[in-house]
Amino acid sequence: MGVYRYLLNIAYIGKQFRGAQRQVKRGTTRVDDPSTIQGRIEIALNKLNPINDPIVYMSSRTDSGVHALNSTCHVDLYRENGMIYDPCSVTICLNKYFGKEDVPIRILRTRIVPESFNSRHNAISRTYLYRLMIAKANKLNVAPNLNYIPIEELNRCLFICTDTLDLNIMNEGARVLEGYHDYRTFMSKHSGHEEKITRKTIEYIKILQMPHPGYSIYSWPLVAEPEFNEYIFIDVYIKSSGFLYKQVRRTVASLVALAQGKITIRDIKLMLEVPSLHSWCPQIKTLPAHGLYLCEVEYAREDLDTFWEV
Structure with missing residues (x-):
């Protein structure tokens, strides 16, 4: 099973969100959190049909109402056939979802990074x-x-x-x-x-x-x-x-x-x-x-x- 880590550059208008970081805690079953940036991106990533539950890690925990012109987050995605997700396809798919749902988040760029990379801890x-x-x-x-x-x-x-x-x-x-x-x-x-x-x-x-x-x-x-x-x-x-x-x-x-x-x-x-x-x-x-x-x-x-x- 191929494990690949993806770094997403993201922009968003924070007015309607309760902040960047997920507020609803995970239990034995998955609970969506559309009120946060992290939660919305996780919902969008499921449209790619990964075999894992995609958990997004934000580089910065912006407060409720704060905007971003270019923030980052990373996520691990597992695909059933072990192949990678083409980064361009990830960007297009997520932005298509955000546009359809009228969600003020946009993916600016998607990259594959080393498995040891952490969007928060590696930030200088x-x-x-x-x-x-x-x-x-x-x-x-x-x-x-x-x-x-x-x-x-x-x-x-x-x-x-x-x-x-x-x-x-x-x-x-x-x-x-x-x-x-x-x-x-x-x-x-x-x-x-x-x-x-x-x-x-x-x-x-x-x-x-x-x-x-x-x-x-x-x-x-x-x-x-x-x-x-x-x-x-x-x-x-x-x-x-x-x-x-x-x-x-x-x-x-x-x-x-x-x-x-x-x-x-x-x-x-x-x-x-x-x-x-x-x-x-x-x-x-x-x-x-x-x-x-x-x-x-x-x-x-x-x-x-x-x-x-x-």
Whole structure:
């Protein structure tokens, strides 16, 4: 019986899912879990009719509502005739299922990897993106707390309506947060994480001001929304070998609070120098999941010693 391990590069919109990792525990009989990314992929893999129960192993356990532009997972598939599944066929079959079921998951690429490969443990870095959409309150002529956002950006980024956002001080805060630190303060409280190693290295934090893509709907005369050039899009990229529970969302939240003048550089330094959940500044509110995207999971070239791919 041939045993082959497949590495899948996947993308998904996380709004309708309870997270990446399966929530329904397996018992003596198989229980499907369509509410998670892992569960949905396992259901799709059964359309290939493997003789084993395909168990997907996710490289990253993204929370409920978090999206992915390019994440990974691996799975072992056994075929009755002992032959391999053509990676191209796996990609096509799974995407056909997701399209038919209107499930916002797509397989970007399928590769066969060594049997010892593990999508989570072999990862050497992960890069996340948090998208911010900023509107000037005085230009919109609305209250700063108005929940006003173009429909095509709904649940795709965090909308902030404000007249105060200092990108220079935001970049200064990012430089402070980079490097090797104990990030316990930036880890949200979670059962079972008390003994977790909280010293990590953030390789970089890049803050990029992006132009609005200029959707054609804004030229439609009946649309009463403001011109798209009134918005500022800010993309915050963070790369590290690994992250703590909600670390990215709390890190970006700290930078946003800094840019709005709610905290100071000294507050960020103190949260690093005194690593404790009690050091968290109460002026900072953890950002919601819908602005967060997993962009890339990186592996060493020698670990991807593939012999069949698309």
